[in-house]
Amino acid sequence: MNLQQMEKSNTRLEDKNYLEVEVLRPVYSAYTALKQLRLPKIGNGTVKEESLIDTFTTEEIRKYIAPKENRIGKINFYGTEKIYNTIGHACVLMKKELEEYMDYDIGSYCKDDWNLAQKLMVNGCDPLPRRRCLTRASKVYQKPYPINESLWKLPDDRNVRWGNYQCRNFGCLSGKNPKRGYTKCIGCFEMEKEKLKWVTKTSLQVDFLIRDVLAIKPGQIRIGLDYGVGTGTFAARMRELNVTIVSTALNLGAPFNEIIALRGLIPLYATLNQRLPFFDNTMDLIHTTGFLDGWIDLLLMDFIIFDWDRVLRPGGLLWIDRFFCNKKDMEDYTYMFQQLRYKKHKWVIAPKSQQQVYLSAVLEKPPRAI
Numbered sequence: 001m002n003l004q005q006m007e008k009s010n011t012r013l014e015d016k017n018y019l020e021v022e023v024l025r026p027v028y029s030a031y032t033a034l035k036q037l038r039l040p041k042i043g044n045g046t047v048k049e050e051s052l053i054d055t056f057t058t059e060e061i062r063k064y065i066a067p068k069e070n071r072i073g074k075i076n077f078y079g080t081e082k083i084y085n086t087i088g089h090a091c092v093l094m095k096k097e098l099e100e101y102m103d104y105d106i107g108s109y110c111k112d113d114w115n116l117a118q119k120l121m122v123n124g125c126d127p128l129p130r131r132r133c134l135t136r137a138s139k140v141y142q143k144p145y146p147i148n149e150s151l152w153k154l155p156d157d158r159n160v161r162w163g164n165y166q167c168r169n170f171g172c173l174s175g176k177n178p179k180r181g182y183t184k185c186i187g188c189f190e191m192e193k194e195k196l197k198w199v200t201k202t203s204l205q206v207d208f209l210i211r212d213v214l215a216i217k218p219g220q221i222r223i224g225l226d227y228g229v230g231t232g233t234f235a236a237r238m239r240e241l242n243v244t245i246v247s248t249a250l251n252l253g254a255p256f257n258e259i260i261a262l263r264g265l266i267p268l269y270a271t272l273n274q275r276l277p278f279f280d281n282t283m284d285l286i287h288t289t290g291f292l293d294g295w296i297d298l299l300l301m302d303f304i305i306f307d308w309d310r311v312l313r314p315g316g317l318l319w320i321d322r323f324f325c326n327k328k329d330m331e332d333y334t335y336m337f338q339q340l341r342y343k344k345h346k347w348v349i350a351p352k353s354q355q356q357v358y359l360s361a362v363l364e365k366p367p368r369a370i
Contacts, residue, residue: 055092058099060106064129088273090124098125104133112136115164118251126273136161147264151236152191155262160255173254182253184229185290189259194233205348206322206360210237213319213362216345217284221317224285225268225276227292227308228321232260232267234287239265243285272304278311286312287319294325294333294356301336309340314367318342323359324352334359341366 053062067082075081091098101116110133117128140158144150157169166181167173173180175187187193198210214221226234226247235245249256249267260267270277286308292301308318318337325333330349342363350358 052087052092056095056099058102060102060104060132061099061129064102085129086127087129088121088124088126090126091120091128094120094123094125098129102129102131104131106132107134109134109136112161112163114251121271121273122250124273126271144262144264150262150264151239152195154189154191155259159262160258162255165254167254170259180254184252185231188231188233189254194231197233198237204350204358206350206358208319208321208346208360208362210241213317213346214241214243216362216364217315217317220315221284224283224287225278225311227286227288228290229256230290231256232263232265234289235260235265236263245285245287248291272300276307276311280310281313283311283313283316285317285319287321288323289321293323294329298332298336301333305336305340309365312365314365314369316365317345318361318363318365320359320361320363324356325359326355327357330357330359337361337363 053065056062056065064085065087067084069082070076076083087098097116097120101113101120104110110131120126120128138159138161142156142158144155144159145153154170157171160170162168166179167177170189173182173189175190180186198208201207201209221243223244224238224246226232226245228234228248229250229252230247232247232249235247238245244266246266246268247260248270249260250269250271251257257267257269268277288308292304312318320337323333334349337359342365344361344363346360346362348358348360350360352358
């Protein structure tokens with residue numbers, strides 16, 4: 001192909017892109033918007049209330065949230081005639097961002113936009129709709145380390161897509177680096193420091209050891225949830241003791257989900273907005289640290305604590321680890337934890353600073369046999 005032919009080909013491609021972006025998409029958006037117009041009913045003269053589907057113009061969103069009837073025309077094993085896909089109610093408030101997120105070519109590669117997805121989630125557009133595009137992975141992905149190595153070894157840098165982070169490798173995430181890009185659990189990417197947590201005594205009374213907590217219910221703690229911000233170290237220590245822990249994680253400035261998974265542990269990509277995806281009375285243990293502190297609204301805290309209570313089994317343990325708040329607010333927060341009348345196995349309040357205090361506790365859910 002000579003230079004003249006190449007220039008002509010490039011011009012055609014530019015014309016095609018212009019036609020698609022500047023002409024066809026706006027025309028299609030206007031067309032779908034016109035289809036949504038409702039006329040008053042003749043009978044009562046009122047306008048029919050628009051459904052959620054009519055909020056959006058992007059066809060892929062409309063297809064997703066439209067009810068899906070069973071192909072056989074009968075009741076399915078769920079006991080329903082249709083399947084209703086769900087999205088968070090705040091998606092309506094973030095229509096522009098959601099439509100950007102759902103703007104893709106079916107079957108092609110998704111954009112590298114997990115940060116947009118997380119922005120939607122933490123602002124209440126949660127759950128997000130499913131997408132019909134292919135998730136991008138690192139171009140040089142390496143096989144993970146075997147489990148006997150992975151628990152206490154930083155993963156290979158090549159196994160993470162670093163494009164939306166300030167750092168470009170795990171070494172950069174050191175707590176000593178002021179440009180690491182995250183503020184929670186500083187130092188939790190340093191494995192030598194992480195190895196000391198929950199197994200080595202400190203000078204603080206609020207630091208409980210795993211072996212002491214498990215001794216409260218010997219042999220009875222088998223599965224649980226770590227509700228906080230971290231790199232999976234609590235779950236790693238519990239795995240060594242044959243306890244399976246699921247760790248909640250958000251990628252708040254660093255690849256928390258990736259490192260938990262690459263260590264051979266289970267990350268649960270979840271926000272404060274959503275109900276825990278576990279059935280009632282199933283967890284032996286809920287451990288919380290570094291996430292729910294004195295910034296949280298009391299009403300939101302109330303809903304979260306009752307959700308923890310829902311999934312904890314009778315006799316299960318709630319381990320509150322280094323919760324902190326201003327001294328003047330501690331009475332309000334301690335009431336939140338005590339209102340469910342759990343049995344206190346451990347309860348320690350200690351100063352964090354002149355203005356703030358720590359609370360650590362291990363509480364047991366009562367039977368409530370009814």
